[in-house]
Amino acid sequence: xxxxxxxxxxxxxxxxxxxxxxxxxxxxxxxxxxxxxxxxxxxxxxxxxxxxxxxxxxxxxxxxxxxxxxxxxxxxxxxxxxxxxxxxxxxxxxxxxxxxxxxxxxxxxxxxxxxxxxxxxxxxxxxxxxxxxxxxxxxxxxxxxxxxxxxxxxxxxxxxxxxxxxxxxxxxxxxxxxxxxxxxxxxxxxxxxxxxxxxxxxxxxxxxxxxxxxxxxxxxxxxxxxxxxxxx
Amino acid sequence: xxxxxxxxxxxxxxxxxxxxxxxxxxxxxxxxxxxxxxxxxxxxxxxxxxxxxxxxxxxxxxxxxxxxxxxxxxxxxxxxxxxxxxxxxxxxxxxxxxxxxxxxxxxxxxxxxxxxxxxxxxxxxxxxxxxxxxxxxxxxxxxxxxxxxxxxxxxxxxxxxxxxxxxxxxxxxxxxxxxxxxxxxxxxxxxxxxxxxxxxxxxxxxxxxxxxxxxxxxxxxxxxxxxxxxxx
DNA sequence: TACAGTTTTGTTGTCGACAAATAAAATGCA
DNA sequence: TGCATTTTATTTGTCGACAACAAAACTGTA
Numbered sequence: 028x029x030x031x032x033x034x035x036x037x038x039x040x041x042x043x044x045x046x047x048x049x050x051x052x053x054x055x056x057x058x059x060x061x062x063x064x065x066x067x068x069x070x071x072x073x074x075x076x077x078x079x080x081x082x083x084x085x086x087x088x089x090x091x092x093x094x095x096x097x098x099x100x101x102x103x104x105x106x107x108x109x110x111x112x113x114x115x116x117x118x119x120x121x122x123x124x125x126x127x128x129x130x131x132x133x134x135x136x137x138x139x140x141x142x143x144x145x146x147x148x149x150x151x152x153x154x155x156x157x158x159x160x161x162x163x164x165x166x167x168x169x170x171x172x173x174x175x176x177x178x179x180x181x182x183x184x185x186x187x188x189x190x191x192x193x194x195x196x197x198x199x200x201x202x203x204x205x206x207x208x209x210x211x212x213x214x215x216x217x218x219x220x221x222x223x224x225x226x227x228x229x230x231x232x233x234x235x236x237x238x239x240x241x242x243x244x245x246x247x248x249x250x251x252x253x254x255x256x257x258x259x
Numbered sequence: 260x261x262x263x264x265x266x267x268x269x270x271x272x273x274x275x276x277x278x279x280x281x282x283x284x285x286x287x288x289x290x291x292x293x294x295x296x297x298x299x300x301x302x303x304x305x306x307x308x309x310x311x312x313x314x315x316x317x318x319x320x321x322x323x324x325x326x327x328x329x330x331x332x333x334x335x336x337x338x339x340x341x342x343x344x345x346x347x348x349x350x351x352x353x354x355x356x357x358x359x360x361x362x363x364x365x366x367x368x369x370x371x372x373x374x375x376x377x378x379x380x381x382x383x384x385x386x387x388x389x390x391x392x393x394x395x396x397x398x399x400x401x402x403x404x405x406x407x408x409x410x411x412x413x414x415x416x417x418x419x420x421x422x423x424x425x426x427x428x429x430x431x432x433x434x435x436x437x438x439x440x441x442x443x444x445x446x447x448x449x450x451x452x453x454x455x456x457x458x459x460x461x462x463x464x465x466x467x468x469x470x471x472x473x474x475x476x477x478x479x480x481x482x483x484x485x486x487x488x489x490x491x
Numbered sequence: 492t493a494c495a496g497t498t499t500t501g502t503t504g505t506c507g508a509c510a511a512a513t514a515a516a517a518t519g520c521a
Numbered sequence: 522t523g524c525a526t527t528t529t530a531t532t533t534g535t536c537g538a539c540a541a542c543a544a545a546a547c548t549g550t551a
Binding site: 492493494495496497498499500501502503504505506507508509510511512513514515516517518519520521 | 522523524525526527529530531532533534535536537538539540541542543544545547548549550551
């Protein structure tokens with residue numbers, strides 16, 4: 028009597044969160060391509076559970092704008108809006124500045140330890156030429172700055188922007204993984220020092236410069252091969 | 260044959276949205292008090308539908324921070340965080356400034372028509388001493404400015420802030436509905452003119468002043484009767 | 492062949508029911 | 522009586538099933 032149990036007997040309330048986290052990662056990592064349709068029963072079979080928890084996860088993703096749900100029709104992975112990218116860059120730059128300024132004001136000693144930890148991991152990723160690790164560690168670094176700023180409103184918007192950017196960065200790094208991120212390591216170091224020194228104007232300048240670097244780099248990439256963006 | 264139909268035969272996909280909108284309004288209008296527990300089957304009976312759509316509405320409200328859901332236990336109306344109000348005021352002020360500046364840059368002629376329409380309704384509400392109408396029309400006015408700024412990232416954060424503030428304003432206006440909002444009418448007029456003139460620095464100054472007025476007024480109120488805030 | 496109307500197919504939105512998990516009540520023991 | 526333990530009860534998380542809706546496939550007619 029072979030009682031195969033492919034689903035490893037998950038705990039009660041963990042279903043939605045598991046599906047949510049998994050789908051979210053796959054969307055942001057472009058495993059699920061923008062515009063592709065999502066079938067609930069297919070997901071239900073894949074995760075070995077009913078459609079109900081799948082649906083709740085999709086509702087959550089929908090309210091965060093990661094999927095668009097057409098009434099009585101399939102839900103769809105949200106498209107990347109290449110036409111209004113300037114609004115994204117604008118908001119991203121402002122949030123870089125605001126969160127870094129606030130970190131200079133409100134950080135505590137333990138925040139610096141965390142920051143340096145993330146920075147070290149980022150430097151390792153750059154040294155190892157590991158594009159995926161660069162993306163995630165860079166994100167963690169700036170998310171930690173936002174946390175140190177201690178304003179949840181800014182933090183949540185910033186995280187959303189970083190996630191939206193994560194999809195762009197996936198396009199970016201998969202096309203050419205060059206050595207430019209080396210500059211970012213130094214800039215990160217300077218930002219940490221400015222935060223530690225409570226130098227708010229310097230934090231503002233450094234964050235703005237850092238943001239401009241990233242924005243211009245992405246824009247250069249987009250201008251370079253426009254075919255790819257039209258294709259999506 | 261008496262076929263009573265208390266539930267008016269709603270359309271198919273409208274269930275969740277109806278429950279979501281209704282609960283959201285009741286939470287923001289303090290009909291559902293912060294910290295109060297929400298029973299799903301009770302809501303299901305009240306809305307005349309199954310628990311499934313109620314649940315999806317609650318998930319959505321949860322992801323927007325309006326309710327907090329304890330695992331395997333009741334979900335709860337989110338508390339008002341009186342301790343960290345300064346983060347709220349800070350973000351609100353910045354968003355006032357940013358959205359108004361962007362409206363000066365990117366507005367179109369039809370936006371001004373909409374703005375003047377909201378402004379007229381706000382003036383009417385002030386004239387009629389209708390506190391609830393003041394809250395909603397003021398919100399609509401500033402939301403329209405954000406829309407005219409055409410940056411969905413800022414708009415969504417701003418709307419969230421305005422909604423969080425709506426609960427505070429409910430506390431505020433229900434304790435003393437005075438004639439102070441009269442000043443706001445004039446300030447709104449000045450903001451409209453500055454937007455129309457594309458005067459970005461003036462928009463920034465006016466928005467900052469406007470925000471400070473509101474913030475200080477709420478802070479005065481909170482300092483005046485602290486008993487009420489502790490009670491909640 | 493082109494097109495309007497009809498049928499079929501596939502997918503979603505909703506339902507009622509059951510089981511797990513927690514809180515409350517009841518019981519037993521010192 | 523006070524406390525630990527068991528039992529009950531309530532509420533959630535999940536499931537399988539069915540009906541409604543939209544798109545695709547099909548049919549008949551000009």
